[in-house]
Amino acid sequence: MSNAAVTAATTSSAADAGKSALARLGEAFVGRLVIIIPYLWLVFFFLIPFVIVFKISLSQTAIAIPPYTPVLGFGDGLSGLLDQLKQLSIDNYTWLTQDALYVNAYVTSVIVAAISTVLTLLVGYPIAYGMARAPATLRPTLLMLVILPFWTSFLIRVYAWIGILKPEGLLNQLLLASGVINQPLIILNTYTAIFIGIVYSYLPFMVLPLYSALEKMDYSLIEAAKDLGCPPTSAFWKITFPLSLPGVIAGCLLVFIPAVGEFVIPDLLGGSQTLMIGKTLWNEFFANRDWPVSSAVAVILLLLLIVPIMLFQRAQARAQEQDK
Amino acid sequence: MNPTWSRFNITSIVLGFAFLYLPIVLLVVFSFNESKLVTVWGGFSTKWYVSLFHNQGLMDATWVTARVAVISATVATVLGTLAALTLTRYTRFKGRMLFSGMVFAPLVMPEVITGLSLLLLFVAVGLDRGFLTVTLAHITLTMCFVAVVVQSRLMTFDRSLEEAAMDLGAPPVKTFFQITLPVIMPAIVSGWMLAFTLSLDDLVIASFTSGPGATTLPMKIYSQVRLGVTPEINAACTILIAVVAVGVIIASLANKRREVQRQRDEQAAQRG
Amino acid sequence: MKSLGSIRRDFAPWNDPNAKPYIQFDNVTKKFGDFTAVNNLSLTIFEREFFALLGASGCGKSTLLRMLAGFEEPTAGRILLDGQDLRGIPPYRRPVNMMFQSYALFPHMTVENNIAFGLKQDGMPKPEIAARVGEMLKLVKLEQFAKRKPHQLSGGQRQRVALARSVAKRPKVLLLDEPLGALDKKLREETQFELMDLQQSLGLTFVVVTHDQEEAMTMADRIAIIDKGEVMQVATPAEVYEAPGSRFVAGFVGNVNMFEGKIARGDAGAASIDTGNGITIRTENAGDAAIGAAVAFAIRPEKIKVSSKKPDGAVNAIEGEVYDIAYLGDMTVYHVRLDDGHVVRASTMNAARITEDPLSWNDRAWVSFRPDAGVVLTR
Numbered sequence: 001m002s003n004a005a006v007t008a009a010t011t012s013s014a015a016d017a018g019k020s021a022l023a024r025l026g027e028a029f030v031g032r033l034v035i036i037i038p039y040l041w042l043v044f045f046f047l048i049p050f051v052i053v054f055k056i057s058l059s060q061t062a063i064a065i066p067p068y069t070p071v072l073g074f075g076d077g078l079s080g081l082l083d084q085l086k087q088l089s090i091d092n093y094t095w096l097t098q099d100a101l102y103v104n105a106y107v108t109s110v111i112v113a114a115i116s117t118v119l120t121l122l123v124g125y126p127i128a129y130g131m132a133r134a135p136a137t138l139r140p141t142l143l144m145l146v147i148l149p150f151w152t153s154f155l156i157r158v159y160a161w162i163g164i165l166k167p168e169g170l171l172n173q174l175l176l177a178s179g180v181i182n183q184p185l186i187i188l189n190t191y192t193a194i195f196i197g198i199v200y201s202y203l204p205f206m207v208l209p210l211y212s213a214l215e216k217m218d219y220s221l222i223e224a225a226k227d228l229g230c231p232p233t234s235a236f237w238k239i240t241f242p243l244s245l246p247g248v249i250a251g252c253l254l255v256f257i258p259a260v261g262e263f264v265i266p267d268l269l270g271g272s273q274t275l276m277i278g279k280t281l282w283n284e285f286f287a288n289r290d291w292p293v294s295s296a297v298a299v300i301l302l303l304l305l306i307v308p309i310m311l312f313q314r315a316q317a318r319a320q321e322q323d324k
Numbered sequence: 325m326n327p328t329w330s331r332f333n334i335t336s337i338v339l340g341f342a343f344l345y346l347p348i349v350l351l352v353v354f355s356f357n358e359s360k361l362v363t364v365w366g367g368f369s370t371k372w373y374v375s376l377f378h379n380q381g382l383m384d385a386t387w388v389t390a391r392v393a394v395i396s397a398t399v400a401t402v403l404g405t406l407a408a409l410t411l412t413r414y415t416r417f418k419g420r421m422l423f424s425g426m427v428f429a430p431l432v433m434p435e436v437i438t439g440l441s442l443l444l445l446f447v448a449v450g451l452d453r454g455f456l457t458v459t460l461a462h463i464t465l466t467m468c469f470v471a472v473v474v475q476s477r478l479m480t481f482d483r484s485l486e487e488a489a490m491d492l493g494a495p496p497v498k499t500f501f502q503i504t505l506p507v508i509m510p511a512i513v514s515g516w517m518l519a520f521t522l523s524l525d526d527l528v529i530a531s532f533t534s535g536p537g538a539t540t541l542p543m544k545i546y547s548q549v550r551l552g553v554t555p556e557i558n559a560a561c562t563i564l565i566a567v568v569a570v571g572v573i574i575a576s577l578a579n580k581r582r583e584v585q586r587q588r589d590e591q592a593a594q595r596g
Numbered sequence: 597m598k599s600l601g602s603i604r605r606d607f608a609p610w611n612d613p614n615a616k617p618y619i620q621f622d623n624v625t626k627k628f629g630d631f632t633a634v635n636n637l638s639l640t641i642f643e644r645e646f647f648a649l650l651g652a653s654g655c656g657k658s659t660l661l662r663m664l665a666g667f668e669e670p671t672a673g674r675i676l677l678d679g680q681d682l683r684g685i686p687p688y689r690r691p692v693n694m695m696f697q698s699y700a701l702f703p704h705m706t707v708e709n710n711i712a713f714g715l716k717q718d719g720m721p722k723p724e725i726a727a728r729v730g731e732m733l734k735l736v737k738l739e740q741f742a743k744r745k746p747h748q749l750s751g752g753q754r755q756r757v758a759l760a761r762s763v764a765k766r767p768k769v770l771l772l773d774e775p776l777g778a779l780d781k782k783l784r785e786e787t788q789f790e791l792m793d794l795q796q797s798l799g800l801t802f803v804v805v806t807h808d809q810e811e812a813m814t815m816a817d818r819i820a821i822i823d824k825g826e827v828m829q830v831a832t833p834a835e836v837y838e839a840p841g842s843r844f845v846a847g848f849v850g851n852v853n854m855f856e857g858k859i860a861r862g863d864a865g866a867a868s869i870d871t872g873n874g875i876t877i878r879t880e881n882a883g884d885a886a887i888g889a890a891v892a893f894a895i896r897p898e899k900i901k902v903s904s905k906k907p908d909g910a911v912n913a914i915e916g917e918v919y920d921i922a923y924l925g926d927m928t929v930y931h932v933r934l935d936d937g938h939v940v941r942a943s944t945m946n947a948a949r950i951t952e953d954p955l956s957w958n959d960r961a962w963v964s965f966r967p968d969a970g971v972v973l974t975r
Contacts, residue, residue, distance in 0.1 A: 049441030126336035261434020492714030
């Protein structure tokens with residue numbers, strides 16, 4: 001190569017590098033936007049609202065619009081802000097601990113959610129297992145059939161159970177007619193109805209992760225276990241179940257966390273006699289219009305759920321890693 | 325055929341599906357009940373459907389819900405797709421943990437908390453509750469679901485397609501619009517459908533964030549359910565179920581046909 | 597030793613001190629975190645050369661290709677193409693194109709549109725694009741498949757589309773990442789020759805990454821054998837096979853029998869190697885290995901003769917016992933256990949259709965080879 005050619009090549013390379021540096025800057029900016037837009041949205045509409053909830057939970061109830069005081073603002077300058085901060089108090093939290101109603105509601109909610117989760121697992125596992133072992137041609141259809149109810153309104157599905165569980169409802173009609181019982185069973189407006197409602201509504205959330213864990217499993221593992229002298233039941237507990245554990249954990253968290261704060265099911269199926277925290281918060285807010293107390297209820301509920309939510313996120317992250 | 329597709333498996337699937345579908349079927353059946361009593365069969369009638377269309381409040385609520393669902397699903401799809409790209413493509417940036425936390429948390433967060441916190445935000449910034457606030461709330465909730473759907477598609481996306489496009493001279497932004505977006509489009513579409521139905525279904529968050537004049541269909545149904553079970557509500561529910569079910573079934577049948585055609589093409593290609 | 601040339605007669609720019617290199621890797625290092633994929637590697641490739649990077653998976657060969665394409669930047673060192681430093685030039689501005697291992701055909705575009713994609717990026721006028729696409733389709737014999745989508749094609753056809761797409765822009769260099777890896781054996785052999793013809797007729801420089809030594813031997817003018825991010829040897833296929841530069845290369849390419857020992861005595865390239873087990877090997881290929889140096893004597897199986905009696909006048913003849921016989925159709929492979937325990941592999945072409953094999957399992961046998969049949973390796 002001649003000297004001139006070398007010089008030409010180097011200059012053109014330098015120019016090209018310069019251009020690409022600029023282009024890269026532009027692309028970096030576009031790349032940033034991809035992050036920044038959803039990030040800011042979630043910060044503004046998800047994170048900041050929690051800060052506000054926390055702040056208002058420390059405020060006093062007032063008959064005003066909005067119905068709490070102090071309204072935090074920067075209108076009065078820094079000293080005004082400090083004044084407002086002094087007015088914040090933990091009275092609402094003290095109130096929550098003193099009133100047995102709230103403590104009971106929290107405890108009952110966690111217990112009801114836990115029992116419902118176990119029941120959902122017991123109902124969901126055989127279904128997911130059956131689906132995973134179904135002929136491959138049938139599996140997509142079965143999967144769609146599990147997902148389909150999820151697309152139909154939650155409210156409607158819960159509502160459908162009222163007609164079935166009522167004292168004069170379809171279940172009692174059937175049982176009375178067949179002579180199994182003489183007196184109608186009282187199911188509606190009891191915890192039993194809540195269990196049924198949660199299991200029914202959240203079943204797809206349990207079945208889907210279980211199915212995807214079981215379907216991924218190589219069936220020759222079971223054959224290997226049997227070949228090595230392991231009877232079927234014991235092969236299930238020693239091979240299948242441990243390998244489906246990620247699905248079990250994901251499914252249980254997907255059911256448990258929202259169930260603790262569930263409102264529609266206890267409200268429509270549980271009646272006034274049952275106590276759950278989601279309903280308490282709703283009533284505190286809509287019936288009593290006590291925004292600070294309902295905020296405090298929400299904060300405690302969130303604290304209660306923070307560990308399971310973090311577990312859920314870790315499980316999600318791990319599943320992502322494995323997919324890679 | 326799988327040798328382990330046993331009688332036990334079949335039984336558990338049949339019972340499971342019966343449990344999932346029987347309540348819905350009964351609800352639909354009793355929407356055609358002549359009698360006003362929802363649980364006693366009084367003969368076939370479509371009169372509740374007729375009265376439904378004369379219920380102006382219900383019709384208004386349906387219109388509000390449809391608009392909220394279309395707008396929020398569309399915005400949520402854009403934001404959710406961006407969030408999914410962020411989660412899969414930018415594995416290292418400051419605050420990534422916080423970001424993925426904010427995407428996944430709304431999936432399981434009790435709706436009463438999300439609803440209350442959004443309401444307090446709207447009050448704090450002085451935004452009047454109404455159509456806009458419900459829409460914003462629904463965007464926030466459903467964009468996370470879209471993000472999860474699109475993200476799982478992006479995980480299995482063959483990055484060499486993008487590399488090939490760049491190798492052939494397409495700069496990154498162009499590569500995204502000409503290659504990445506068309507390839508992940510089915511996932512984006514199903515993300516939109518999911519967002520749409522979630523918005524259509526939501527009662528709790530809408531109750532918190534909606535104001536006068538922006539009553540959604542679930543809110544309307546809920547207020548009537550509180551007053552008692554009526555065949556008219558059954559009819560409204562049946563229409564809602566039918567709309568969603570037909571949509572989902574058409575979508576999945578179209579999907580299946582494409583898949584079958586694709587398999588046939590592939591087999592033909594292997595032979596030819 | 598006689599120089600072993602390229603498969604193409606008269607094409608050997610690497611032997612010409614005045615030939616200017618086309619692609620140069622200059623002390624290139626690439627690290628991914630703590631892992632060093634490419635370690636201070638230098639390599640020169642000439643214009644119109646068919647160059648193969650051969651190595652086991654994870655040896656760094658694909659990283660080299662991806663650095664050339666611009667998907668990765670070297671951590672240190674530089675890469676020159678036709679004298680131009682490629683650093684900072686993004687992949688979409690480099691005059692090289694790549695054929696991907698997965699083919700990376702755009703699933704939503706027809707065969708035509710796949711091939712036209714790169715041309716459109718350059719803003720080529722439509723009639724010219726159509727003409728070029730037609731030319732490419734003809735080149736890979738897919739004219740009647742222009743309107744099909746990738747999933748409507750067989751594996752071999754997809755491979756051709758990928759090839760057509762990557763040469764459509766007439767790149768200075770075509771990079772091929774395991775181009776035949778996804779094809780079955782028969783198709784692979786046919787395609788090897790097609791690729792060679794294509795490279796000849798287009799006059800392009802090809803850099804191919806492969807883990808398949810047969811593929812590299814068949815197609816390439818020169819092969820670089822890569823291990824742990826370093827070049828072990830760069831040579832023509834014949835040199836790599838007949839004159840490997842190290843124990844690693846000898847063992848990596850083809851089958852080989854290796855005897856470790858010390859040079860006992862020697863003059864002018866000829867030497868005796870004492871293996872220390874009572875076996876002494878006489879060779880003419882000792883090069884400049886000094887007396888007393890620890891060396892390996894490497895000999896290919898087909899250069900060893902097996903017989904039931906000691907051959908008359910053989911310079912190297914060692915006695916042992918037949919341990920295994922494998923009949924492979926075109927040849928028969930014997931494993932003979934020498935009296936020192938060493939197992940030697942020897943292969944014989946089955947020139948006659950039916951051969952009455954005088955040797956059987958556990959027979960006593962002699963292995964013999966000529967003094968110029970093996971090589972002495974010091975590394």
